[in-house]
Amino acid sequence: MMTSVTRASETTAEAATAAMLIRRVGARATPARVRVLWLLRSAPAALTHHEIEKALGELALDRVTLYRVLDWLVESGLAHRNADAQRMFRFSAASSGEHATHTHFRCENCGRVFCLDAVPPSPPHLPEGFSLSRLELDLRGRCAECTCEQR
Amino acid sequence: MMTSVTRASETTAEAATAAMLIRRVGARATPARVRVLWLLRSAPAALTHHEIEKALGELALDRVTLYRVLDWLVESGLAHRNADAQRMFRFSAASSGEHATHTHFRCENCGRVFCLDAVPPSPPHLPEGFSLSRLELDLRGRCAECTCEQR
DNA sequence: CAACCACCTGCAACTGTGTTGCGGGTGTCC
DNA sequence: GGACACCCGCAACACAGTTGCAGGTGGTTG
Structure with missing residues (x-):
């Protein structure tokens, strides 16, 4: 249909x-x-x-x-x-493969979130007892569009 | 607590x-x-x-x-x-100094967020026009407390 | 084919986090 | 001590997201 x-x-x-x-x-x-x-x-x-x-x-x-x-x-x-x-x-x-590590860019002006393909950051080490399941790199700034109109 | x-x-x-x-x-x-x-x-x-x-x-x-x-x-x-x-x-x-790069651990069970002292990951490179102001590493998993009671 | 059944859809009413308006209180400065 | 800025609390609101329930849809079975 x-x-x-x-x-x-x-x-x-x-x-x-x-x-x-x-x-x-x-x-x-x-x-x-x-x-x-x-x-x-x-x-x-x-x-x-x-x-x-x-x-x-x-x-x-x-x-x-x-x-x-x-x-x-x-x-x-x-x-x-x-x-x-x-x-x-x-x-x-969700990308077909893994999503365990992922990089986002959040525009502080318009609030939009972009998914980037970026190198998986190095795994840090955690306090005792903590277990890690996923890792995300979060970038903040201005997206191309908002940088242009540069209020 | x-x-x-x-x-x-x-x-x-x-x-x-x-x-x-x-x-x-x-x-x-x-x-x-x-x-x-x-x-x-x-x-x-x-x-x-x-x-x-x-x-x-x-x-x-x-x-x-x-x-x-x-x-x-x-x-x-x-x-x-x-x-x-x-x-x-x-x-x-806010820590007295800079907060430009920061690492958080979010427990997927209880939802709490912990601030960690971790090495600032290497800055990746962005699409044209994007400007970076802040960088955050976001770890997901289980905190020590929730790992213990291991649902 | 008709009855049945699981599941999807939409309407209405609700929940809970966060916000705004406003009157009144508390300090501070001249 | 009067004016002013600021802070506080109450009430009412705004809005994203949720739940309950009735009705529709499509596939399956006798």
Whole structure:
């Protein structure tokens, strides 16, 4: 069925990939899930609930449904959730491989979060009893766009 | 944890230090500010609003006043604010020197945030136009306490 | 094919963290 | 001691995220 996310032929392949990823987890590839995952996978940065809602345009889902889809994506490992500096959740597609170490850039002006490919930083050593499961490098500053308008 | 603000003599010196820090910024060292800053400075981890409220015990302030004190501390550079994974703000005292690079450990079980002294990781290089102001290493895992009770 | 069942969707109402407005109190300075 | 700035607390609000429930959808089974 696949209600078209857009009509461009190349993106239907992307949508099919998203659907495939969803089915692989053993769940129905509903339009809502496909759209959202497709959007996350094509976004260069982590998106807020609100940004996703806007980006879906007239294909938008109910607010709650979107929350539930996002929760489900996170729970099944297809997406990641992080709270940004404005204490809002931001969602990004999980890279197919590992996500154990990751680098984000948070713009202090517009609040957006970008996922960077950067060298995994050296593993530090922890106080006794602490166990490490994941490591994240967090860069703060201004993104290219905000540096331009340099308020 | 964190018994109330006591009358022990040694802590009065700590309180005096807090008051001094506040006055140095050019502001009144009100009891509320002194108490909160003192608490933050003696805490091993970043605290939520709620934890601070509890820790102050019967000396507790109004909810709103506490928020305003915290805002003021952040604004004057005496404290730092970060959103944790549960999208709640956590506050920590600013170290006297720089805070440009910093390492946090976030417990995925209890949500607490610990400030670690760790080597500043090497600065990676950014996409064109991005400017870096701060760098943070974010470790996720289980803190000693939660590793013990190992759910 | 019809009944069934699991699951997805949407509406409404709720929760809890953080914020704003405002009146009143407390210090400080001339 | 009067004016002023600042601080405090109460109440009401704003908003992201959640829960409950009724209804729809699609696949499966007899």
